[in-house]
Amino acid sequence: MMSEKKLNFLILIFLFLVPLFSMLLNDIYITTLFSKIVILAIAGIGLNLILGYGGMVSFGHAAFFGLGGYVTGILAFHFNNYEPIQILVFEFEGTNQLLFIWIFTLIFSSILALFIGYFSLRTTGVYFIMITLAFAQMLYYFSISWPTYGGEDGLSLSLRNQIPFLNTMDPITFFYICYVWLIIIIILVKFILNSPLGISLKACKENEDRVRSVGINPKKVKLISFIISGAITGLAGSLYADLNRFISPTILSWQMSGEIMILVILGGMFRLYGPILGAFFYIILEQFLGGITENWQFWLGFIILLEVLYAKAGLMSFLIKDKYDEKTSS
Amino acid sequence: MEFQLLIEQLLNGLQFGTMLFLMSAGLTLVFGVMGLINLAHGSFYMIGAFGAALLAEITGSFFIGLMSSFIVAMFAGVITEILVIRKLYKKDHLDQVLATFALILIFSEGIRWIFGAYPLYLNIPSELNASVSLPLEIIYSKYRLLIIATGILIAFFLYILTSKTLLGIRIKAGQNDREMISVLGVNIKTLYTIVFALGAALAGLSGALIGAIQSVEVGMGEPVLILAFVVIIIGGIGSIKGAFVGALLVGVTDTLGRFLLPELFKLFFDNADANLIGSSIASMSIYILMAIVLIFKPSGLFGERSA
Amino acid sequence: MMKKPVLKIDKLSKSFGAIKANDNLNLNLFKNEIHALIGPNGSGKSTLVKQISGFLKQDSGKIYLEEIDISNYSAEHRSRMGIARSFQISSVINSFKVIDNLRLSLMGRDGGYLNPFNNIYTNKDYSDEAFDLLKIVDLTNKANDLVSTLSHGDKRKLEISLALSMKPKLLLFDEPMAGLDKTSSQLMIDLFKRLKVKVPILLIEHDMESVFALADRISVLDYGSLIASGNEKEIKSNAKVQEVYLGDEN
The missing domain is CATH 3.40.50.300 (P-loop containing nucleotide triphosphate hydrolases)
Structure with missing residues (x-):
């Protein structure tokens, strides 16, 4: 039992030391596995911003995760085959430079989030859940039926994309790239939660009438938050594509949306670090159960079910002592 | 020739639509009456198909297989409702989504455990596996006509059930006012179990009907589940009429879209591009349809209250 | 005239x-x-x-x-x-502290609510103004309480102070x-x-x-x-x- 601050700190230290453990155990796969955990945690933090703090149950965040992956994959694909990307009459060169790729990813996933959010936020409740799902499904089926980038089979990248002076193919280097992004995203979201936007978002979750009567437009607050959330999850998708050097429609599927949502809940909503713990347990569980039984998803199902029925507050609250009052300041 | 092809596609759309209706009816009732989002509804579709394949294999009778799909899925529905679903009625949508997502994992892996990873086949008896001649020189599959007929029959039955019988009145009362129904002295727990099991049974039946055309395998329920959600969102959650209209709309849009859109784009692009663009857009057409409906009618075509 | x-x-x-x-x-x-x-x-x-x-x-x-x-x-x-209003049924943000309700409304009044950076909780001007407003309705001693723990009467008072905060x-x-x-x-x-x-x-x-x-x-x-x-x-x-x-x- 400890304070939330201390636990958060421990989580970051532990993650920082992962490559060291990996070297000590002489198993580099651990580092790669934790890269995946960190990336999914980033996606989860993105979703948690609107799900936990804003009460918007998006069941379509795979759209952003997948778009990030495809932007990354497509830019690299065109870089490798020297064919420019054609959009109507415009032509763009591909690139394998991560700094550019990340910027493009952020721009495109923000635009997508603006589009999806603008229409989805006209609805609420179960309709919101379903319309976000529908938008993600649109992209999913589009990616399957559009053969240029592999269609159903997906697209392999021969090498990871690059950053000057760094060898991204080295698992440890790549892990730290993801780690740095995690830190940046945590700081960013922490700022947001304490900002005018963040307090408005938290207020919108509870009472939109009150928010409007103090002169705040809840639609704008929710839309801007949705865009930030989508951009963060898109970035995670970009890192995921580079981690696996492979993209396929799976990263746009509704199961992907479900997975991101589950790890947020598993770790504990309304907590900034919750998705990190959630991603950790989700992946470790997958590895662990997958190691002992072929039907590991069966047991995963049970664990999630028990979690939802009996331990709503998430894993974080098992580990820290302050009785959590969900929302106040962060 | 083109005309016959068009009619055939239209019938395919109708068949797809009626099957979607069987899936959606339970989903929309369960949401309307109990306020529950049930992602595991597709699992009953799968369970029905597996039940049918197994019993058809054992008894050698396709029709016993079909009937047992209904019964097996109904039993699965009753047990699931009592063990898990009951605990979810009072929880929020997010919990319902997660818990029923977990149920999908349990059901899918459970079935894979029992039956293995290979698909089963449910063979249509030869007397149905034939074509019939319809007027206007249209030739169409007997079995698919049977599906359409079954779907319409069940739609009619559900319409009578929900609008003319005591059970229907109770369901309606439950939809409008959950407090009132318990005041009426109706055993609400039993009512909920009946509604849930009925929905599961219908999903199971449609799984068996379609399993015979396609194959019976793990994961067959989820794509249909998502479509069923699109249907009830378009139709308006809670409305049987909405589910019927929505199902036909989705069925016909999807089928005709795949058929007509590539042709349409051939007017503007060369053949290869037209096929590519046409089929890509066709694959998204129902989601586009849903988005358009929601933008103009945020609670669906026949939806009364926003949920 | x-x-x-x-x-x-x-x-x-x-x-x-x-x-x-x-x-x-x-x-x-x-x-x-x-x-x-x-x-x-x-x-x-x-x-x-x-x-x-x-x-x-x-x-x-x-x-x-x-x-x-x-x-x-x-x-x-x-x-x-x-135009500032109170609601027939008290409508305040129950999950916030009393003072954070006021911070929300002061910020709403001044605009800039889409700003994702400035820390609203450490803004001294807002804290001071919030306390002044709470003084008017005699709620300063509960500034840091969660609204959900307030009595009905105190919620009413908070609502009045929220209305006043809008100038x-x-x-x-x-x-x-x-x-x-x-x-x-x-x-x-x-x-x-x-x-x-x-x-x-x-x-x-x-x-x-x-x-x-x-x-x-x-x-x-x-x-x-x-x-x-x-x-x-x-x-x-x-x-x-x-x-x-x-x-x-x-």
């Missing part, structure tokens, strides 16, 4: 299906006054408040704030222009005394008397005692129409009013 009204309602109508909630209403509110609106349940008082504050769109008619036609402005726009041009209070005990009611009455010299108040209230203690002018609504308007004496002696309203009470 005619005094110019702060709020002017011109032939406002609103129907729900066949029911006319507001029928061709004319009403105004001047500086330095408390104008009370009374009427039996369902007479259309709350519908009127919702239309003035922009939560409900009128079918026809106009609403003017200091001669500006605000009939088509959104609720949040009207709030920023200085309002007028206050719309929808049954602010509902559910309050005698002491709290008296506190509100004293507070409203002090407030009205700065900000005029349109008061909707069921409690006749408070209405007569406070109001400079009283308007009576019945079935969506205005049936009388005047001071306490005129209202009490009005035959129509006695018939539809006061008569029922006894």
Whole structure:
């Protein structure tokens, strides 16, 4: 039992030391596995911003995760085959430079989030859940039926994309790239939660009438938050594509949306670090159960079910002592 | 020739639509009456198909297989409702989504455990596996006509059930006012179990009907589940009429879209591009349809209250 | 020279299906006054408040704030222009601390609520102003309490301070005394008397005692129409009013 601050700190230290453990155990796969955990945690933090703090149950965040992956994959694909990307009459060169790729990813996933959010936020409740799902499904089926980038089979990248002076193919280097992004995203979201936007978002979750009567437009607050959330999850998708050097429609599927949502809940909503713990347990569980039984998803199902029925507050609250009052300041 | 092809596609759309209706009816009732989002509804579709394949294999009778799909899925529905679903009625949508997502994992892996990873086949008896001649020189599959007929029959039955019988009145009362129904002295727990099991049974039946055309395998329920959600969102959650209209709309849009859109784009692009663009857009057409409906009618075509 | 009204309602109508909630209403509110609106349940008082504050769109008619036609402005726009309201059922952010509710409204008033960076919790100007506002309603000792732990009366007080925080041009209070005990009611009455010299108040209230203690002018609504308007004496002696309203009470 400890304070939330201390636990958060421990989580970051532990993650920082992962490559060291990996070297000590002489198993580099651990580092790669934790890269995946960190990336999914980033996606989860993105979703948690609107799900936990804003009460918007998006069941379509795979759209952003997948778009990030495809932007990354497509830019690299065109870089490798020297064919420019054609959009109507415009032509763009591909690139394998991560700094550019990340910027493009952020721009495109923000635009997508603006589009999806603008229409989805006209609805609420179960309709919101379903319309976000529908938008993600649109992209999913589009990616399957559009053969240029592999269609159903997906697209392999021969090498990871690059950053000057760094060898991204080295698992440890790549892990730290993801780690740095995690830190940046945590700081960013922490700022947001304490900002005018963040307090408005938290207020919108509870009472939109009150928010409007103090002169705040809840639609704008929710839309801007949705865009930030989508951009963060898109970035995670970009890192995921580079981690696996492979993209396929799976990263746009509704199961992907479900997975991101589950790890947020598993770790504990309304907590900034919750998705990190959630991603950790989700992946470790997958590895662990997958190691002992072929039907590991069966047991995963049970664990999630028990979690939802009996331990709503998430894993974080098992580990820290302050009785959590969900929302106040962060 | 083109005309016959068009009619055939239209019938395919109708068949797809009626099957979607069987899936959606339970989903929309369960949401309307109990306020529950049930992602595991597709699992009953799968369970029905597996039940049918197994019993058809054992008894050698396709029709016993079909009937047992209904019964097996109904039993699965009753047990699931009592063990898990009951605990979810009072929880929020997010919990319902997660818990029923977990149920999908349990059901899918459970079935894979029992039956293995290979698909089963449910063979249509030869007397149905034939074509019939319809007027206007249209030739169409007997079995698919049977599906359409079954779907319409069940739609009619559900319409009578929900609008003319005591059970229907109770369901309606439950939809409008959950407090009132318990005041009426109706055993609400039993009512909920009946509604849930009925929905599961219908999903199971449609799984068996379609399993015979396609194959019976793990994961067959989820794509249909998502479509069923699109249907009830378009139709308006809670409305049987909405589910019927929505199902036909989705069925016909999807089928005709795949058929007509590539042709349409051939007017503007060369053949290869037209096929590519046409089929890509066709694959998204129902989601586009849903988005358009929601933008103009945020609670669906026949939806009364926003949920 | 005619005094110019702060709020002017011109032939406002609103129907729900066949029911006319507001029928061709004319009403105004001047500086330095408390104008009370009374009427039996369902007479259309709350519908009127919702239309003035922009939560409900009128079918026809106009609403003017200091001669500006605000009939088509959104609720949040009207709030920023200085129409502050309280809700019939206390509407505050229960999951926030008392002071954070005020921070929210101060920030909403000043705009810039989409800013994702500046820390709102450490903004000293807002903290100071929030405390000043809490002082007015005597809630400073509960500034750091969670709103969900407050009593009904304290929530009412917080709601009033939220309305004041908007630097309002007028206050719309929808049954602010509902559910309050005698002491709290008296506190509100004293507070409203002090407030009205700065900000005029349109008061909707069921409690006749408070209405007569406070109001400079009283308007009576019945079935969506205005049936009388005047001071306490005129209202009490009005035959129509006695018939539809006061008569029922006894």
